[in-house]
Amino acid sequence: MIKEQTIERLKEIVGPQGWLSDPDDTEPYTRDWRRKWPGKTALVLRPATTGELAEAVRVCAEDGLPMVPQSGNTGLVGGSGPRETGDDVVISLNRMTAIRAIDPLNNTITVEAGCILADIQQAAADADRLYPLSLAAEGSCRIGGNLSTNAGGTNVLRYGNAKEHVLGLEVVLPDGRIWNGLRGLRKDNTGYDIKQLFLGSEGTLGIITAAVLKLWPRPRQTVTAWLGVPHAHAAVEVLNRAQAGTGGQVTGFEYMVADALALTFDKLPQNRSPLAGEHAGCVLMEATSGQDGDGLRAALEALLAEVMEAGLVDDAVIAESETQARALWQIREDMPEAQIHAGGGLKHDVAVPVSRVAEFLDQATRTVQELAPDARIITFGHLGDGNLHFNQCAATLEALPDLLAKEREINDAVESLAVGMAGSFSAEHGVGRLRMRQMTRYKSDVERDLMTTVKQALDPQGLLNPGKVVLLDDPQS
Numbered sequence: 001m002i003k004e005q006t007i008e009r010l011k012e013i014v015g016p017q018g019w020l021s022d023p024d025d026t027e028p029y030t031r032d033w034r035r036k037w038p039g040k041t042a043l044v045l046r047p048a049t050t051g052e053l054a055e056a057v058r059v060c061a062e063d064g065l066p067m068v069p070q071s072g073n074t075g076l077v078g079g080s081g082p083r084e085t086g087d088d089v090v091i092s093l094n095r096m097t098a099i100r101a102i103d104p105l106n107n108t109i110t111v112e113a114g115c116i117l118a119d120i121q122q123a124a125a126d127a128d129r130l131y132p133l134s135l136a137a138e139g140s141c142r143i144g145g146n147l148s149t150n151a152g153g154t155n156v157l158r159y160g161n162a163k164e165h166v167l168g169l170e171v172v173l174p175d176g177r178i179w180n181g182l183r184g185l186r187k188d189n190t191g192y193d194i195k196q197l198f199l200g201s202e203g204t205l206g207i208i209t210a211a212v213l214k215l216w217p218r219p220r221q222t223v224t225a226w227l228g229v230p231h232a233h234a235a236v237e238v239l240n241r242a243q244a245g246t247g248g249q250v251t252g253f254e255y256m257v258a259d260a261l262a263l264t265f266d267k268l269p270q271n272r273s274p275l276a277g278e279h280a281g282c283v284l285m286e287a288t289s290g291q292d293g294d295g296l297r298a299a300l301e302a303l304l305a306e307v308m309e310a311g312l313v314d315d316a317v318i319a320e321s322e323t324q325a326r327a328l329w330q331i332r333e334d335m336p337e338a339q340i341h342a343g344g345g346l347k348h349d350v351a352v353p354v355s356r357v358a359e360f361l362d363q364a365t366r367t368v369q370e371l372a373p374d375a376r377i378i379t380f381g382h383l384g385d386g387n388l389h390f391n392q393c394a395a396t397l398e399a400l401p402d403l404l405a406k407e408r409e410i411n412d413a414v415e416s417l418a419v420g421m422a423g424s425f426s427a428e429h430g431v432g433r434l435r436m437r438q439m440t441r442y443k444s445d446v447e448r449d450l451m452t453t454v455k456q457a458l459d460p461q462g463l464l465n466p467g468k469v470v471l472l473d474d475p476q477s
């Protein structure tokens with residue numbers, strides 16, 4: 001239990017607007033998006049400045065209080081919530097939402113960690129620039145969480161993951177010191193690149209309070225197409241030809257199997273299939289160009305004619321307006337929600353080299369069909385990055401308990417297969433609480449030992465986001 005005296009000191013630091021303790025008010029901060037890890041807390045702190053946040057962390061460190069950093073709370077692996085013990089203080093960034101600076105000539109934007117991702121995209125667009133990180137939760141996730149999970153999303157193919165957008169960071173360390181590394185430099189070889197430690201570390205090493213992000217020229221042409229393909233092998237070949245045919249201008253390449261689409265059209269009928277007829281899978285492809293004109297559309301039309309002639313694509317449609325393009329993206333973005341409407345099920349976020357995606361899908365599908373013959377395989381994801389959400393849901397709600405009972409067996413089979421193909425058991429969502437077991441199972445002793453050493457050096461008391469990603473008392477390390 002947190003001492004009353006400490007609670008009072010913390011409340012004083014952040015002021016009356018900066019804390020919540022009534023269970024009705026703290027409840028949204030203790031439940032995760034998947035409703036899988038309900039937790040408890042006596043106190044949610046919502047500091048307004050880096051100074052307040054640092055002072056609060058210093059007091060928590062002095063009193064040995066565990067802290068859980070939280071931004072938009074849309075994480076899918078149980079990393080952003082307090083534990084059930086009620087011992088953790090939640091430190092929310094949701095009042096630190098300033099865009100501190102925008103420098104169009106340097107192509108950078110300096111933002112506080114609580115900025116909503118969509119607001120950063122808009123601020124960049126207002127300055128005639130692009131901030132390319134884009135994911136279905138962009139209206140509610142915040143950049144502190146995006147950087148701490150090294151979020152991926154739909155534009156990784158062209159612009160990389162979140163950590164590749166970062167030039168500088170400001171971080172509050174677990175003892176309350178502030179590291180100001182808010183540099184906007186493309187070149188800076190002055191020792192260790194400290195910011196990389198915090199990017200993707202899921203709040204276990206420090207609390208990100210601000211960042212300098214790279215911006216890009218705003219696209220002048222965007223072409224969005226929907227393709228029906230006979231199998232995933234064909235989709236990979238189309239990607240290869242599209243990159244060659246457009247000079248590497250493909251920004252998004254999403255793949256969805258027929259059953260994932262059927263589920264989405266069934267559960268969220270405001271979505272309609274853009275193509276007539278049945279296709280084993282569909283691809284949502286987007287390409288952009290910084291040049292005016294319609295050269296990109298002409299290149300993609302030529303490509304579509306070529307791949308249809310080669311039997312790689314059965315049918316295709318190109319969006320004629322932004323509204324049509326948005327409707328195509330909506331189908332893809334609604335897939336996680338459709339699975340919730342079907343009662344949930346099993347989720348995987350694996351990655352393999354792009355060249356092995358089709359082989360992985362063939363083998364993983366066979367494996368799951370053997371383990372759970374009645375399960376529906378709901379595969380969708382970022383094929384262009386080799387990252388697939390190879391999910392399963394039950395054929396009926398009555399069959400769901402049987403499928404869930406096989407969760408560990410199916411997870412192990414699917415993840416081992418991905419890791420065995422030089423892949424990853426967690427491509428973009430992170431480790432959080434969900435994948436602690438896999439860290440022990442798949443990471444080498446050397447890698448886990450290095451991670452524990454870093455954690456020990458920065459957070460020797462183990463106060464930042466305990467129980468997530470790395471355990472200081474990991475018996476195996």
Ligand SMILES: Cc1cc2nc3c(=O)[nH]c(=O)nc-3n(C[C@H](O)[C@H](O)[C@H](O)COP(=O)(O)OP(=O)(O)OC[C@H]3O[C@@H](n4cnc5c(N)ncnc54)[C@H](O)[C@@H]3O)c2cc1C
Nearest residue numbers: 071072073074075079142144145146148151152153203208
């Ligand atoms: C519908 C939907 C679609 C999604 N699609 C994608 C996708 O395409 N790609 C993808 O990568 N993810 C996706 N996600 C997962 C999620 O949106 C991302 O992980 C996102 O980056 C989390 O941001 P957040 O602000 O919600 O972070 P939170 O959930 O608040 O936190 C996530 C983790 O970061 C830590 N953290 C948060 N803020 C800070 C901080 N300031 N300093 C240090 N640590 C911090 C937390 O402790 C936690 O461990 C999706 C989620 C949903 C609900």
